[in-house]
Amino acid sequence: MAAAQTPTNIPLLTPYRMGNFNLSHRVVLAPLTRQRSYNNVPQPHAVLYYSQRTSNGGLLIAEATGVSATAQGYPETPGIWTNEQVEAWKPIVDAVHAKGGIFFCQIWHVGRVSNSGFQPNGQAPISSTDKPLIQSDGFGVFTPPRRLRTDEIPGIVNDFRLAARNAMEAGFDGVEIHGAHGYLIDQFLKDHVNDRTDEYGGSLENRCRFALEVVEAIADEIGADKVGIRLSPFAEFMESKDSNPYALGLHIIQSLNKCGILYCHVVEPRMKNALDASECSDNLLPLRKAFNGTFIAAGGYNREEGNKAVAENRADLVAYGRWFLANPDLPKRFELNAPLNKYNRETFYIPDPVLGYTDYPFLETALSHEEV
DSSP states (O other): OOOOOOGGGSGGGSOEEETTEEESOSEEEOOOOOOOOGGGOOOTHHHHHHHHTOOTTOEEEOOOEESSGGGOOSTTOOBOSSHHHHHHHHHHHHHHHHTTOEEEEEEEOOTTSSOGGGSGGGOOOEESOOOOOOOOTTSOOOOOOEEOOGGGHHHHHHHHHHHHHHHHHTTOSEEEEEEOTTSHHHHHHOTTTOOOOSTTSSSHHHHHHHHHHHHHHHHHHHOGGGEEEEEOTTOOGGGOOOSOHHHHHHHHHHHHHHHTOSEEEEEOTTOSSSSSOOOOSOOSHHHHHHOSSEEEEESSOOHHHHHHHHHTTSOSEEEESHHHHHOTTHHHHHHHTOOOOOOOGGGTTOOOSSTTTTOSOOHHHHHHHHHO
16 A cells, blocks of 8 residues: 655645745746736735635745736736736735735736737837737737837836836735746747847847846846746747747846846746647756756646656746646645646636636535535
C-alpha cells in the first residue's frame, strides 16, 4: 500500500520564500481576463471571486489591468489609471489580504490588439508597428494600428509607472508587467512584429529596450522587490512570434537580472497559441537557469506536472489558470489529490457576475452533494 502524500512531501505544497513574501505553497493563481469589470471599473463581485481563490500564504495575480485609456482591447476589462478604479480595487485587495493572501496586479497595454471602438475619440490603436493584425480567432475585429513615434514612447513608459503607483495605492503587494501574448510589450520584443528602424527596433538589445524601460521605471517607483514580469518568447499568439525565441528569452532575462526584480513568470513553449498545449521539444530550463530571482512557470500544467517541475527544480512556483478558475480551492484539492471541477470555456468571457465566475463548487460542497 502506497504511503499517503502529505503536504510536506507534495512539492507544490511546500513553503517558499519569494523575496519578502513567505508563501505557504507554490500553486499560483495565474492572471485571467474575465471581462466582468463594467466600464473598466472593478466590481463588487470580484471581491468574492478573488477571496474564494485565496489561501493563507498563497500568491494570486490579478487579471490583466489596463494602464491607460489607450490600453483597452476587450470589453469590460479593469483598469487602474483613474481614482475611481483605484478605489474599486481596494475592497478586492482587502478581501485577499483578510485571508492571508499575497496579491499582485498584472498591468498591461494591448497595443494593436484593439480597435478604434475601444480607443479615446475613436483613434487608431498604438503599437511598435503600423502592420495590421489579421487574425480574429473570435477575439474581435482589429483596426490597423498607428506606429508610436520615438518621442511618444517615454509617455507610455510613464503610463506603466503611474499604474504601478496606483496599484500600490490600491493595496496590492506588487505588480506583474504583462510582457507576453502579443500585447504591446511583446509587439516590441518580437521580430515578426517589430519593424522599427529607431533605437527600439532591429537588434535584440533595441527590441528589448521598451520592456526594460518599463521595468526600470516601475522598479524605481515601487521597488524592484515588488516587481514581476510575464514573458512568452515562444508563443505566437496574436501573430507575435520571434525567429529565435531562446535568444530573445535569454537576452531579456539576463537584462532583468541587472534590474533585480522579484520574479519572472514565463509561459511554456508548448502554449503556442495561449489556448491549448501542442507537442514541443523546447523547454524553459535555459531561461530558468539564467534568471536570478523567483521563476514561475505557466502553461498547461496539471498536478503531476507541477509537482515534477518543482521537484526537479525547473520552477519555483507554478501558475494555474483554467484549473484555478474552476476550482477555487485548488491547493486543497492538490493536497488531497481530489477530483477537479471541469472548466466551462463558454463562461470564461461573459459579463455575468456569477455564472462561470463565483459558482464553481468547493470540495466540501461537491462532496456533500454527492452524498445526497
